[in-house]
Amino acid sequence: MHFNIITLFPEFFASVLHCGLLGKALEQGMITIRLINPRDFSQDRHRTVDDRPYGGGPGMVMTLPPLALALRSLEEPGRMALLCPKGRPLDHELACSLAGEQVVTLICGRYEGIDHRLESLFPVETISVGGVVLNGGETPALQVVEAVSRLLPGFMGHQESFAEETFVQGLLEYPHYTRPEVFEGVRVPEVLLSGDHARIAAWRRKESLRATLELRPDLLREAVLKSEDTRLLRALSQERPRVARNCFLALVHAPVLNKFGQSGAVSLTNLDIHDIARCSRTYGIGGYFVCTPLQDQQQLAARLLDHWLRGPGAGANPDRGEALRLVRIVDDVEQASEAIARHCGQRPLLVATSAREGGDMTFAQVRELLEDQSVLLVLGTGYGLAPEVQEHCSGTLRPVRMLSDYNHLSVRAAAAIILDRILGDEG
Ligand SMILES: C[S@@+](CC[C@H](N)C(=O)[O-])C[C@H]1O[C@@H](n2cnc3c(N)ncnc32)[C@H](O)[C@@H]1O
Structure with missing residues (x-):
């Protein structure tokens, strides 16, 4: 395989290309590299390769004429790539x-970057x-x-050492150990000394899944997983439910806005109680508070819960009872906060949710907060939380569909999306 590297600093590569496996591959001719300096194609007597940016601003920009000549001088440029943040x-x-290409040309920028027209004039990725x-x-x-x-085949001594490497199977690799067996009191895991290949393979797979779940859960989205892997991942994720248990939901029925923008109360919805409780249980959160100060509504909710927790529903569908057990009926967010404080020993941070523009907190920020403290996510019914509830909160989460001009999700759908963005498997 051949690489052309277009660089203003060919000397940068002098030593690095010649050590280790890369040096060996070059020696053996498995790969060849040609360094091309655009400065050699500059046509003024100062061999200029940069100029000031149009529109002003700091720094210099790499000019196109020497670069274009350098690229056009290549007999076979192959696939062309510009290194760029x-x-x-x-x-x-x-x-x-x-790695499937015969020739790859890599273009290294310097200064503020390269004149953007390069991307229209050459087929560069x-x-x-x-x-x-x-x-x-150059380092990229x-x-x-x-x-x-x-x-490339033959580059590494043992082709199999690459088959299990990090990212190859869409997972991070398991940890490695070598002699001595005990170093400064730290032992090599016993299983690796057992000589039992099946046990070692199972341990390595589990550690690979554990590392991915802990460090790069986003990789799990695309990783090819067997059903045994999913079972293991589920067991591993049970080991760290603390963050989810710090998370609570409150669904406020009063005071919320009506369509005229006035504060008022809305009735409970059976679906909201069931579906948000099921989401709460699925994501393992600490609890779900249904907030209404209206006594008849509280009695209605209590009857509903009684049916599923103690009445005929409990026997017919125990799974539903497991979800609804997370529901607490309270007057308002204040009562919910007090209940959380009694349970966790600390009042939760209140985070409002809204479909309207202006939310300043990101989902990642809430995820981070949950590492150290409880958070009560406050959801509204009707036309959204009344300002007096919102003012009581420390921040407002960004709307779920920040870029859409139609933003009328049901609160059940919003709750599910919000929980998944904060606590989803792929973190
Ligand atoms: C100082 S950087 C230019 C940064 C540019 N002004 C910006 O803000 O995106 C100079 C050159 O370094 C290379 N470079 C810097 N960071 C990179 C990264 N993360 N990945 C690939 N190339 C990078 C590019 O070739 C870039 O043209």
Whole structure:
């Protein structure tokens, strides 16, 4: 496989390309690399390669004429990629797809970047190596060369050492250990010394799933999982329900807004009680408070709960009872907060929810808060929470559909989406 690297700093690569497995692959001719400096194609006597940005602003921009000449000088540019922080993140899938090419040309930017017209004039894709800005595209290019080369047959001593690596199966790899068996009092896991290959394989799979669940749960969305894996993941996730148990929901029926923008009360809805309780149980949260100061409504809710918790419903559908057991009927958010304080030893942070613009808290921020404290997510019925309830809260969560001009989800749907964004399996 051949790489062309377009760079203003060819000397950058002098040593790094020649050590370890990459050096060996170059020596053996498994990969070849040509470094091309656009400065060699600059046509003014100062060999200029940059200029001031149109529109003003700080820094310089790499100019197109020398770069275009450099690219056009290539006999076979193959697949062309510009290293750029805005690009497609470099991952295993992208590395595999590049490894299928004969020739790849990597273009390294410097300064503020390259004149954007490069992307209209040449068929370049963009690749980023992470959500950080580096001084130039040279280290990113090196990452691409290394990630791609090690996928080439014969690059690694043992081809199988790559089959189980992090990301290859969509999971993080299990931990490795080597001699000595005990170091500074820390032992190698016993199973690895057992010589029992089946047990070792099972342990490694479990540790790989554990690491992925803890460190990169987002990978689970695409990972290929067997039913045994899902069972293990479920068991592993039972080990850490603390964050979910810190989360509580309150569904406020008064004071909420009516369609004229006035504060008032709305009736309970059977569906809201059932469905939000089922969501609450599914996501393992600490409790679900149905808030209404109206006595007849409270009695209605109590009768409903009684049917499913103690009456005929309890025998007919115990699963429903398990969900509805999380429901508490209270007058208002204040009573809900007091109940949480009694239970957790600390008043919860109140976070309002709204379909309207203006929410300032992100789902990730709430997830982070839950690590250390209880949070009561306050949902409204009718036309949303009355201002007096909202003012009582420490913040308002962003609307679920921030970009839509039609935002009329049922509160049940909103509760489900909000819980999934905060506590979903893929974190
Ligand atoms: C200082 S950076 C330019 C940053 C640019 N002004 C911005 O804010 O996006 C100079 C060059 O480094 C390379 N670069 C920097 N960070 C990168 C990253 N995370 N992934 C890939 N390339 C990167 C690109 O080639 C970029 O043109």
